Amino acid sequence: MDRGWRRSGFLLYLPDASRSCCPHYTIKLRAPDLKPTRDQRHALNRWNRFVLGERYLKEKAAKYPLGKEEKKRQNTTFNLIEAIHESEACNLKPDLHPDHQYTVTLEPSTFTEEKFQLFNHYQRDVHHETDSDISRPGFKRFLCSSPLHRTAQYGSFHQCHRLDGRLIAMSVLDLLPAGVSSVYFLYHSDYAAWSFGKLSALREAALAIEGGHDWLYMGYYIHSCKKMQYKGDYKTQLVLDFDALAWDPLDEKMRALMEKRKWVSMSRERAIEASLANNDPSDRSSLEKALVEKAYAVPLASPVEASRARVPIFSLHIPGVMPAAEVREHIDLANVKITFGSRMEIRMGSLGSFSAEDGSGGWGDPGTAKGLAAEFAAVVGPVLAAEALLDFSRGGSGGGAAEGDDEDES
Numbered sequence: 001m002d003r004g005w006r007r008s009g010f011l012l013y014l015p016d017a018s019r020s021c022c023p024h025y026t027i028k029l030r031a032p033d034l035k036p037t038r039d040q041r042h043a044l045n046r047w048n049r050f051v052l053g054e055r056y057l058k059e060k061a062a063k064y065p066l067g068k069e070e071k072k073r074q075n076t077t078f079n080l081i082e083a084i085h086e087s088e089a090c091n092l093k094p095d096l097h098p099d100h101q102y103t104v105t106l107e108p109s110t111f112t113e114e115k116f117q118l119f120n121h122y123q124r125d126v127h128h129e130t131d132s133d134i135s136r137p138g139f140k141r142f143l144c145s146s147p148l149h150r151t152a153q154y155g156s157f158h159q160c161h162r163l164d165g166r167l168i169a170m171s172v173l174d175l176l177p178a179g180v181s182s183v184y185f186l187y188h189s190d191y192a193a194w195s196f197g198k199l200s201a202l203r204e205a206a207l208a209i210e211g212g213h214d215w216l217y218m219g220y221y222i223h224s225c226k227k228m229q230y231k232g233d234y235k236t237q238l239v240l241d242f243d244a245l246a247w248d249p250l251d252e253k254m255r256a257l258m259e260k261r262k263w264v265s266m267s268r269e270r271a272i273e274a275s276l277a278n279n280d281p282s283d284r285s286s287l288e289k290a291l292v293e294k295a296y297a298v299p300l301a302s303p304v305e306a307s308r309a310r311v312p313i314f315s316l317h318i319p320g321v322m323p324a325a326e327v328r329e330h331i332d333l334a335n336v337k338i339t340f341g342s343r344m345e346i347r348m349g350s351l352g353s354f355s356a357e358d359g360s361g362g363w364g365d366p367g368t369a370k371g372l373a374a375e376f377a378a379v380v381g382p383v384l385a386a387e388a389l390l391d392f393s394r395g396g397s398g399g400g401a402a403e404g405d406d407e408d409e410s
Contacts (some may be wrong), residue, residue: 001026001217002183003381004242004320007174008183015220015381017242017319019303023263024220027231027250028179028241031208031216036080036236042194044083044202050194051087051163053099060096084206091287101164104203106173109137109156111144114167122186130138143172143184153211156183159203161196169196170205178331179215180208185388201234221250223258242319243267261296265319267297278391314378322378330384331377338373341393 004026005014015024036044066074085091088102119139123129146156154175169187173180182204187196190324200219207215215367219241222228231237232255238247239254244267248254257264265356272291278286298317300306306316314324327333351369365371369392377385 001178002240003245006183007181009143010147012147015322016303016306016316017199017263018265018298018317019301019306022222022392024222024263026146027218027221027237028240028247029205029207029216029218029234029237030214031179032214034080034205035234037233037235038203040198040233041078041083043198047194047199048083048087051098051100051102052092055305056092056096056098060093063096063148064093079279080202081206083211098406103162103392105160105162106207107158107160108150109144109146109158109172111140113308115144115158115170118167118170118188119186121188123379125189126186127399145173148174148176159207161187163191169200171200173204173207175211178212179213179217181206181217182219184205197230204214204236212367223255234407239266241265241267241375247410261292263296263319265295298316310366312371312378313375320379322381324374324378327374327378330382333370333373333377336373336377336390336393338389338390345389 003014005012017023017025073230087098089103089104090389092098101383116139117138120134120236123134143158148155151154154177157173157175159171159173160167167188168191169185171185172183174183180200185197185200187200204218205216208214218230218231218234218237221231221237232250234325237250239250240246241248246267248266254264254266257269272288274294275291276284276288299308300316306318309316314321314327322330334347336348337345338343338348348370366375372392373390376388376390380388381395
């Protein structure tokens with residue numbers, strides 16, 4: 001994820017920001033620093049009051065009055081963890097009766113008919129899909145399957161919201177050492193008025209905090225898509241720069257650039273600003289235009305042209321993919337581990353030298369094993385390239401080191 005990748009089922013994918021009609025930006029939120037807005041707090045408090053009911057709240061205030069200091073604390077500060085769990089059945093006073101029974105459970109990401117029926121309704125109501133688009137195998141593949149090994153602490157899970165025993169919403173989450181990754185969220189339209197998008201994001205942030213994680217990864221931010229812009233409402237989101245593999249705040253400056261550019265890299269923008277500062281300001285407009293065109297130039301502008309190109313993937317200058325020079329400098333391709341379907345592992349260097357006179361190192365052809373190993377290293381980076389085992393057998397059961405696919409939020 002820190003290189004721009006996302007997961008959908010067993011498949012992993014990296015969008016091409018430079019050629020996409022709607023660039024995808026990886027975003028993450030430092031969960032312990034989240035300060036919910038007034039609107040977000042209102043949505044959570046409104047839901048809690050609906051679940052508990054006015055009678056419960058009045059009886060609780062009368063029977064279990066708060067002390068002066070506690071009243072002052074609640075009136076002056078907002079505690080996200082307390083508010084998130086306030087209306088859950090397990091936290092209520094046993095001698096008082098709420099209007100509804102509300103439970104939230106973290107369950108393995110396995111298939112059940114109950115989950116599928118919620119998915120079926122959501123896809124029809126929100127995404128306007130039809131019978132031909134929705135199936136149980138498709139649901140299993142999309143939101144139940146996962147390449148992650150599940151333990152008590154890590155893996156892929158479903159966070160299920162039930163009201164009076166009925167499944168009304170579900171988050172698909174990956175719990176990872178680096179943080180919580182939000183893969184997908186769905187809810188029943190009967191509860192659309194309760195702003196479940198806000199409720200789910202706040203609850204996922206709370207889950208990250210309770211699990212000792214710093215980060216909540218909220219998938220991709222797509223500035224040109226209104227349905228995705230809500231992700232920027234949780235402050236402060238950081239956006240991944242594909243070039244520097246560094247994080248920049250999603251602030252007004254970045255948003256303004258997203259309005260102007262086809263896609264945005266803040267490291268490229270800083271280089272443009274530095275060049276402008278060293279030149280005559282009287283011709284700033286035309287110079288800036290030339291610098292921007294040069295900074296964001298791609299050899300094949302069309303996605304169709306790029307997909308048909310018979311060149312190594314790093315030659316396409318896809319954001320997030322290492323160029324050839326960086327692959328040579330940072331990755332020892334000769335030590336990449338490979339297999340041809342047997343139990344034996346060998347090193348790529350066993351197939352011959354990577355130091356060709358033409359400078360390509362013998363891996364300029366993506367139709368060869370060396371070419372494929374170089375492409376894999378370019379897209380996943382040095383850490384995974386050093387650990388992975390590439391299976392070159394025909395229909396190898398191991399599939400390679402990574403498998404990739406389908407959008408998580410479309």
